[in-house]
Amino acid sequence: VDLGYRRSLCPPPSTGIGRDTVKALRDSGAQVVAVSRTKEDLVSLSKERPGIEPVCVDLGDWEATERALGNIGPIDLLVNNAAVLLEQPFLEVSKEAFDRTINVNLRSVIQVSQMVAKGMIARGVPGSIVNVSSIVSRAAIFCLTSYKKPRLRAASFVSQIRVNTVNPTVVLTHMGRRVTNHTELAKYLKERTPLNKFAEVEDVVNSILFLLSDKSAMTNGSGILVDGGYLAC
């Protein structure tokens, strides 16, 4: 996928899917604004992929995000990837965990997408937004109550901007390992998956790149399941 000459915004790149997405975007020729709340991760990422534009901000903080990204300049591609996983069964979900989850997993997506979309509309250029969601947006999984990622698959709000999601099953990242630490749950999830395995980071990154690129030019308000067939059963 050639994404050359386009400027993309990818929060957050410190670990896992975000980090590898930034690297893949850079390798595809895009200029990348990499957003994270952990400065050390941005420093190490800048060394791995010189030329990225790092921005350090807590995306759960509306005002700080406004200050950090409000004047970020023209963006053509956006990946909304930031999320927290605060494991609490339904009967134990606290207000703090719920608010934090909503602020990071949902509110920041709306805020950053607004900023980027306004710029695209003002410039009259085409754009592509990819929201990293989860199979949990479509299937309940024990202990992930407050995390339950919303189905942010809103069809494009203006004709020039495509909006799509990727919905992975468990991906073997820091976050994914917190799920697989529940041995019984991991066994159940894997056995229910026709491909009998969890996703690799690369599986998700490939789908993100496809949806960002013109290879998916007619795909809008849609999504790609990266779940090995889990939801088909």
Ligand code: NDP
């Ligand atoms: P990681 O935990 O590896 O990465 C999550 C990233 O989000 C970290 O870099 C973290 O930064 C960042 N982040 C969290 N809160 C904030 C914040 N307030 N401001 C800025 N950055 C923040 O998870 P994954 O790479 O696995 O997850 C990426 C996406 O994929 C998420 O949207 C997740 O919901 C989704 N997903 C993951 C699955 C999995 O099994 N791994 C399954 C399905 C979906 P920091 O390190 O600084 O906290």
